[in-house]
Amino acid sequence: MNNIFKFFTPQDRKFHPLFEQAGSNALKIAEALLAMVSTADAENRKAIFKEIERLEHVGDDITHSIFLELSRNFITPFDREDIHQLATAVDDVADYIYGTANRMQMYNMNAINEPIVKIAELLVEMCTDIDKAIKELRSFKNIRVIADACIRINSGENQADYVFTLAVARLFEYETNAIELIKQKEVLQTIEKATDKCEDVANVLETILVKNA
DSSP: OHHHHHHSSOOOOOOHHHHHHHHHHHHHHHHHHHHHOOOHHHHHHHHHHHHHHHHHHHHHHHHHHHHHHHOOSOSSSSSSHOOOOOOHHHHHHHHHHHHHHHHHHHHTTTOOHHHHHHHHHHHHHHHHHHHHHHHTTTOOOOOOHHHHHHHHHHHHHHHHHHHHHHHHHHHHOOOOHHHHHHHHHHHHHHHHHHHHHHHOOOHHHHHHHHHHO
């Protein structure tokens, strides 16, 4: 029945390009965060933060465009609720990545601990899979790509949880400066939340897959 419906449905020229832009933007902002936590140069870090801020605004504009198209179009490539949830979830990823970078700048964090770098690396991997999976939504010709990407995203979130829990435990055990402890813990919480949002994207993608494959 789904295949028959797809045959009579006009090819989408609005939502898929916007979602592909959103997926690509999420990957770019994740890569920028990794670059930011990997440099010790304060000026370079500030410049990267400005780029992250710009990309977050780009993501907001894309999300707004998706919602606008949703209000204008009766026929959509998949369920309206799923379109709304996917757009929101991808935007949340970018928001929490920006939130991580913003806290690092506001708190004047000079020393970035290894767990933050590790979670940033995981975020790049997860956003790479988000980008790949979203591109496959256009045709559903290779649903295995979407399913495998979702599995890897879920695995990445589990790894991030482990890194976060261990990092917080070590902070409480070894960090004697209370202010530094609070700074590090809050940044860790925010970056770990970004991986949770990646998992939310994977959950929506799996729902779309079940309904349309």
